[in-house]
Amino acid sequence: MRLTIGRKLSIGFTLLILFFLISITTIYITLTRVQNVNERNSEVYVPSMNLLMELKSQIVESEKLIGTWIFIQSIDDTPDKNRLRELINNDYPTLRDELLGISQQWNAEQAEELQEVLRQIGELFITYGFVMDELSDFMSYDDVMVIFEIRPMMEEGGTIVRNTRQLIQGLDNLLDVQRAVVAAGQSDMEVTLERFRSLSFLLGIIIVVGGIIIASVFVRMITKPVLYLRNILNEMGEGKLPQHSLKGREDEIGDMSKALNFLIEGLKEKVTFASEIGNGNFEHEFKPLSDEDTLGISLVEMRGSLQQAKTEEDKRKIEDTKRNWSTQGVARFAELLRQNNDNLHELSFNIIRNLVGYLEANQGGVFILSEDTEEPSVELFACYAYERRKFLKKIITKGEGLVGTCLQEGDTIYLTDVPDSYINITSGLGDSNPRCILIVPLKLNDEIFGVIEIASFKVLEPHQIEFVEKVAESIASTISSVKINIRTTELLHQSQEQSEEMRAQEEEMRQNMEEMHATQEEMERKEIESEGFFAAMNNSIAFMELSVDCKVKKINPIFAGIVNYSENEVDSLSFFKMFDKAFMESQGMLNVTDTLSNGTSLDGDFMLLRRDGKTVHVKGAFKHVLNKYGAPLKILFVVQKIKE
Structure with a gap:
């Protein structure tokens, strides 16, 4: 039978539990006995003593009150008389009922003595009732016969005094008995508690000694191999892997050693795998220890992430190259657009020549929106093909061919499937047949100022198309500025001509003003004459x-x-x-x-x-x-x- 650590611990703890149960049982029996004695005293005998003392107090008080009733002539409604009635009718019955209830837990002899005392109290209160009835009002005290009959009851040896002394004696006897019972219970409790202290001390010594013995045995059996495993784990925590396998045992520590050996081998494989990944060998064979091998799975996921990161890094470099190409191109054309901005033909030629060269295309043209025709159209301002300037004249109306469609729609047109004869029909750039055609509107704030057409034997990539669209917006802005400058120059000439005309008109107006002034003076004179004539007429x-x-x-x-x-x-x-x-x-x-x-x-x-x-x-x-x-x-x- 394999004696595992669990069984070893079970045996040791079973012995400790056995000692503990014996101690608990002994303590329980002792405390239960003490509790019973204490409950008996606190719930029966002590309350009984209190009730008997209160009953004795009521008897003494009633004797004083009935004496006052007999010897002091007074009216019926006095505090002492009312108090006596309340004691007989209320206080005593309540106390009597409580005594009868608690006396059921007394022995039979004590209960009989209580019954005798209560009977005597009943007879005494009957005598009180007779006295109270005879001396019920103030005038009854004047009846000599009543006085001679009642007062002797309260004298030494009288009925009331004698019966009261007997009652007090009986109550004292009951009180002595109750005190003796309480004293006996207290003595029994003290003896029991002394035995409990001795027994507890003995059981404590047994448990401590037994625990020390069991602990020392288990320390030798468990602690030493556990400490060895702990040292191995500490070294592993510092990054050191053991060179030799751990020895096995036929218990849980042996199982831990086997598991640790398996873990060490797995870590060595992971170290080798990580080294290969660090060297860029993402194809190294590696398999996690299990489906729950977090580290192994993480390493596999890390390999995938690194592979993906490398792929993304290659893509990012390509995107950076494209972005730098676009940024440099935009800067180059921004500088170009600042030159020749007073001549649209020269500006158009410089734009298309540099754009064809930057895109490594073959030919291109710039069409500028014409303002001299009734129907919207564009005119070819510059054409560049095969590194030479072409002097062509072409006007394309809105909706005509690809350029006209671009002018009409205001969107970029990009064709890669171009028929052999298609360019002769729609392009007007020459007789060559390109692989792709790019037509971009020169648009600024939804207003079209012209169209750029590019033909290339090389298919243009999306970032190149986006670059042309971005440059087209800058070209549109420059064309707008150039047109505004040209228009401003024309307006300046017109303004100068109009200034000359205005100076001539001002001279003419000055002469007219002088004539009007003379006419106004003549009218004022005639008005004065008319007013005089009207006044003369009005009076005659x-x-x-x-x-x-x-x-x-x-x-x-x-x-x-x-x-x-x-x-x-x-x-x-x-x-x-x-x-x-x-x-x-x-x-x-x-x-x-x-x-x-x-x-x-x-x-x-x-x-x-x-x-x-x-x-x-x-x-x-x-x-x-x-x-x-x-x-x-x-x-x-x-x-x-x-x-x-």
Whole structure:
């Protein structure tokens, strides 16, 4: 049978547990006995003593109260009498019930003695009741027969005094018995506890000695090989791997040694694998110890990660090369765009020549948006092919061929499958047949300024296409600036011409102003003359002013004296408030207001209506005042003569 460490430990711990159980059992029995004695004293005998002492106190108190009742004449409702009634009716019954309940745990002799005491108390309280009934009011104390019968009860040897002494004696006997029982219980507890202390000390010595013996045996059997394993693990923790395998044993320590040997071999394989990976040999054969070999699996994952990192590093270098190529190209063309920015043809040629060379393409052209045609179109400003400048003239309308489509859509066009004759139809760059065609709009803020077309025998890569699109935006910005500069120059020339014209117009305006000033002075003079004429007329002739629609506007003082109206009362009066309509009709003037409104003047005899309704026959005339365009402004009625 294999004696494993677990079994060895089981034997040792079984002995310790056996000693421990014996100790616990002994302690339990002892403490249970002490607890029973203590509970008996605390729950039965001590409470019994307290209740008996309280009963004795009630008997003594009742004797004093009944004596006061007998010897002191008083009314029925006094504190002492009320207290005696409360003691007999309430306090005593409660205490009696408690004593009867707890006496059930006494022995039979003590219970009989208690019953005898309670019987005597009942008889004593009957005597109290007789006294209380006989001396129930203040007047009853004057009854001599009652006094002679009751007072002897409270004298020495009287019924009440004798019975009370007997009761107190009986209660003292019960108290002595209870005290003796409590003392016996305390003595028993002390003896038991002394035995418990001695036994505990002995059991403690046995457990300590047994534990020391068992511990020393197990130290020799377990600690020494465990310490050896610990030293090996410490060396492994410092990175040292043992050169020799550990010896085996037929227990758990032996199993640990085997597992440690397996672990050491696995670590040696991992060290070899890590070294190979460090040398760049990602194909070295390695297999984790198990599916839960965290380190082995991590090494395999590390190999995969390093392989992926190397692949990504190669890709990153390629991307960096492409990015640097694009960055240098953008900087190169930014410098180029700052030159010849006042001549679009030269600028276009420099752009396409450098772009074809930088892309290692074969030919290319720059088309600039034309502003001279009604239909949107682009004109070929520069063409470069096979390292030579080509002087071609070509205009392509919107939607025509690839260039026209790019102009219309505003998006990059990239073709790699180009038919043999396709370039002759759509490109216009020459007769060569390239492998790919790239057409990029020169677009800035969604506004197209032209198109760049590149043809190449080499297929362009995405980063090259992206580079051309980025440069195209800068070219569009430069073209926009160049066009603005050209337009600014043209506007400057126009501005200079307009300045000359404005100077001539200013001279002409100065002369016109002098003429207008002279005319204004003449008008002011005429206005002064008119105002004098009107003032003279106003003071010498009676007249009335009407609007074009024949409403009275105002009258002068002379006319007001004729019609007996004030000047303020006639504003907006109708025509026939001033003229007799019947007289007008008799004179053949049926539609006089319409005639006047149409600009026709009238003269002859008229009949004016006064304010009081009377009429005044006058000779007069209607005259129109015209504006500078000959249109009537107002109508004047002038009284030429008043007839009788």
